[in-house]
Amino acid sequence: MSRRYRKSRRDPGLFEIATTSDWKVSAAMAAVCILAATVIIPAMFGSSRMLSGLVLAFVPLAWLMAVLFGSISVIRFFQQRPPASPPPPRPPAARQAQPVVRATNAPLSELDKALLARSSAPEPAPVAQEAHPTVWSRALIDRIEWKRFEDLCCEFYRVKGIRAETTALGPDGGVDIRLFQDDTDPQRCTAVVQCKAWNQAVGVKPVRELRGVMAHERAEKAFFMAPNGFTDEARAFAAENRITLLDGKLFLAMLERLPEALRQQLLDFATAGDWTTPTCPSCGVKMAARDSKRGRFWGCIRFPKCRATLQMRAATP
Structure with a gap:
């Protein structure tokens, strides 16, 4: 079994490496080919009469390789660009604001479409407010949202x-x-x-x-x-x-x-107004609870213009 495995193995070629690696790898290959065509090959073979003919053969080949690797680099760059919107954050153990994700012109994902449908739907009737706190306590401090704190x-x-x-x-x-x-x-x-x-x-x-x-x-x-x-x-x-x-x-x-x-x-x-619902770290407006396959999270009500999200607060031990 091990002998067959060893025989079937082969080292990847340059083009396979370029097409499967980060775009910077193929960009570096293109730069090396350009350097070879303009400096290395003329320096190695140009000074010898016997080998000067190789310059005419290898220089065009090096330029061709540079064009191919450069094209692969451009294609890989666009393939590796991040998606237009992030996946919804997982329920955290801490109430910590997550990085704000900016809107792009990329097509909307299924999550974005779902959020857009929710944001365009009429908001549910507000729930009756609880009794206004009358004294300070540790529990009260823990409930204050991040911006109000x-x-x-x-x-x-x-x-x-x-x-x-x-x-x-x-x-x-x-x-x-x-x-x-x-x-x-x-x-x-x-x-x-x-x-x-x-x-x-x-x-x-x-x-x-x-x-x-x-x-x-x-x-x-x-x-x-x-x-x-x-x-x-x-x-x-x-x-x-x-x-x-x-x-x-x-x-x-x-x-x-x-x-x-x-x-x-x-x-x-x-405790004035809504003091427990998180504030959007980008817009400064109150956020709304959203549902996803990975759990609930806070999303900006101005979606898709603002795609800021925050993790849903976990219960304080």
Whole structure:
């Protein structure tokens, strides 16, 4: 059996490699052929009278090979382009915003067609609102959607008398809030704040990224606010790099230490309107729950103009 297998095996040829590999491989082959036609072959055979005739034979062949490999490279490039829309995200363990997928002019997939039909259909009648929360609690903080949590953190610093500004929607560069506490230079950012409304502990990677933002912004300190805490590795790194970690338990204690009027003001701010449905990270509008074969997820109501999606929040342990 093994002898027959060895005899039947063969090494793939150049054209087979070019047609089955990444487009960059065939592009590199085309570049090598061009180099051979213009430099290598004339240098090897052009200086010899006996071999000069080979130049006339090999140079056209090298140019032909360059054209063939170049054509294969172009074909492979268009074959490997990503699809117009991403598959729906799987139900996560953490409430983390996923990268926004931009619309393209490619044909709509079956999922896109289904979403388009859903978005064009009339929205169901709104469900009766639950009783308005009257006190702060850990459960309440866990239910706040990601954008409202960022705004709440920013408003918390403002009621403390600190000038705070949130970043715009879209990629935030690793910072959600900038704090300004320098009376001599009001425009200088003195601290940066990152917020992650996840329902699992934040690892060391986002904390390391926040340290890089500190250096870039020339900020003296940084705060990382995450309701469900941090891993031991993240805490150790933060302690060495002037980063204060605020989990849900500590944030709740800070809220409860505020005067009653300010505490109630922040509670009304956090729970005004629809405070649990996620905000589209691209458009800033409320998203809608969608169904797919892989489970439920949040989709932008402006689909297909905006194809932003978020993973559906898992139940908090």
